[in-house]
Structure formats: structure tokens, C-alpha cells
Amino acid sequence: MITSKLTTKAQTTIPQSVRAALKLREGDELVYRIEGNRVILTKADKASGDDPFRTFEEWNSDADRKAYAKL
Secondary structure (H helix, E strand, C coil), rough: CCCCCCCCCCCCCCHHHHHHHHHHCCCCEEEEEEEECCEEEEECCHHCCCCCCCCHHHHHHHHHHHHHCCC
């Protein structure tokens, strides 16, 4: 099991073995997905980082991505 501590400012260091497994580098964005009492941590997809509509679920279809691809 890999653990880390939470600071008084609610910060933590991602352990080196986790950074290596996710191939994380400085400046990478992370995605947190809550499933029940667990949090799934993944590296954000670079393509999704360029999508200004990524937070809007109602515009999250293939047709929408195609329509807004060149904006």
C-alpha cells in the first residue's frame, strides 16, 4: 500500500511510485473521479485540456466535438 500525508493546507505529495506509474511530469493536469468512498486519480488527457467545453456534459457528444472542433 502506498500512502501520503495531508498538510494543514490540504496538500499532499504524490508518491514517486505513483508519479512514475502515471508518467507524471511538472505541469501535468490530474483528474479526480469519486466513486463511493474511493477517489480514482488519473492523468488528464492532453486533448481534453484543449477543449473549452469539457466541463459541459450537455455538449459532450461526438456530434458536438465535430461541430466545435475548429473553434
